[in-house]
Amino acid sequence: VLSFCHWLEATALGTIVRESLYGFPVLVAIHIMGLVLSVGMLVWFDLRLLGVALQSAPVSRVYRRLIPWASAGYGVMFLSGAILFTGYATQAYQNTFFRIKVAALLLAGINAAFYHLVTERDRPAWDEAPQVPSAARTAGALSIALWATVILCGRLMAYTMY
């Protein structure tokens, strides 16, 4: 993995990220804008699952309406994050907070997949209910906790890397 990180840093893209005057701050700003749109929208679906907001709309409708906006944010966030990684791959890979951040990202993905593949199977029975079953509420709470961890570690790695 380390040799791959070294190779990434030596690419033209990695060099530009590291050496250009405004490349890094502009990419970080884009990364944060992607973050606030993606997680900022997703949290409203999580709050619907928790039964504390938007209860007058079915769960499936809240999901369908929010997810295009959140997906646009995720696209921006992951792309800018990947480009930022090319500039500082080795330092990031060796940073504990980066590793926790990636682990939290993976767990957030697993949590979402479990919700869609398992928990959602009997959704027609509770789609319109203001309060959904505990498995769905747990998915919402886990999502919020994991994304807060991602943000927390994202900032902490910025302070401990450079």
Added chain:
Amino acid sequence: MLEALQHSWVAHAVGESQMLTASLSSLHLIGLTLVMGSAVLSNLRVMGLLLADLPVPDVTRPAWRALAAGLCVSAITGFLLFAPRAEGAAANSTFRLKLSLLVSALVVHAVVRQRAEGQPGSPGGARILGALALLLWLGVALAGCAFILLE
């Protein structure tokens, strides 16, 4: 007053601990995420671009509560981060721009809510003001990024 703040024990505690500064900065960003998510949700609903089949107050009221909660987190952590460099930050034009945009965004957001929640549907004026509120909130976030990254 700024000098007194900068030499207070709070400012010294934050200024001397990188982990405390990093943790406060993390919470500041979590607060911002909640503020921005709520501002986007609320103003897109007023503009008729999101959850248009729900009554406006069903979206804008919970969004306001979440926005206020996020703003409290960001304001408290922001004040603590401001303390160790109060004099420098207060003189920084990007920081001043960020605070001006924040006040403008809050005022326009409140006007949008008042106009949109009081009438059925989304009146045209409220839609335009909703777009303005969204731009102002975006400006707050971008000015915050610029202040941190370019100073």
